[in-house]
Amino acid sequence: MQINKERNWESLYQANEIFWDHGEASPGLVDFLSSSNNKMPLGRALVPGCGRGHDARALAIAGWNVTGLDIAPSSIPMAQQLATDNGLDIDFLLGDFLSKKPKIQFDLIFEHTLFCAIDPNRRQDYVTATQQWLKPNGKYLAVNYIITNDDGDPPFSTSAKELDTKFQPYFDLINRWIPRSYENRTGKELMSLWSLK
Numbered sequence: 001m002q003i004n005k006e007r008n009w010e011s012l013y014q015a016n017e018i019f020w021d022h023g024e025a026s027p028g029l030v031d032f033l034s035s036s037n038n039k040m041p042l043g044r045a046l047v048p049g050c051g052r053g054h055d056a057r058a059l060a061i062a063g064w065n066v067t068g069l070d071i072a073p074s075s076i077p078m079a080q081q082l083a084t085d086n087g088l089d090i091d092f093l094l095g096d097f098l099s100k101k102p103k104i105q106f107d108l109i110f111e112h113t114l115f116c117a118i119d120p121n122r123r124q125d126y127v128t129a130t131q132q133w134l135k136p137n138g139k140y141l142a143v144n145y146i147i148t149n150d151d152g153d154p155p156f157s158t159s160a161k162e163l164d165t166k167f168q169p170y171f172d173l174i175n176r177w178i179p180r181s182y183e184n185r186t187g188k189e190l191m192s193l194w195s196l197k
Contacts, residue, residue, distance in 0.1 A: 028179025043107030048097035049114035053079030
């Protein structure tokens with residue numbers, strides 16, 4: 001079997017085959033933002049791999065100054081329209097989180113299953129990018145899709161052990177829990193809050 005590590009996300013948007021899009025923000029993020037345990041001060045938030053911007057909108061509604069970033073050109077006008085329709089001012093940018101040089105740094109990065117969607121050979125690039133986009137002591141909040149079998153296409157296998165191996169040299173793990181998820185992912189997601197060292 002030939003392994004296809006790079007998916008053409010733009011072609012899927014153009015064909016309206018965005019099967020990963022549930023039409024709403026990550027349930028784990030929604031719960032986190034509404035939790036009384038969330039003592040995080042508001043600031044600038046980045047959502048890499050933002051897609052149509054559901055998570056970016058949830059953050060903006062919660063009071064964050066949000067930037068969404070995606071590699072697929074067609075996703076940007078979709079996300080911008082949905083934000084405008086909801087009366088939200090969100091900055092959506094086209095670019096590759098792994099290689100784009102940040103012009104500003106952020107207090108928070110939130111990602112929902114982006115780590116599992118990239119070529120596993122570029123995961124160290126992902127960790128480096130996360131450090132570059134964050135301010136000192138910035139927070140990285142992630143919903144990771146924890147799966148063990150690869151079929152050659154995203155999502156690729158991810159484990160808590162791998163996350164710890166990759167991130168713990170540069171981040172302190174503040175908290176980790178199993179979040180509320182979309183129905184087809186119940187019990188298969190892990191949410192972690194990290195602080196950049």
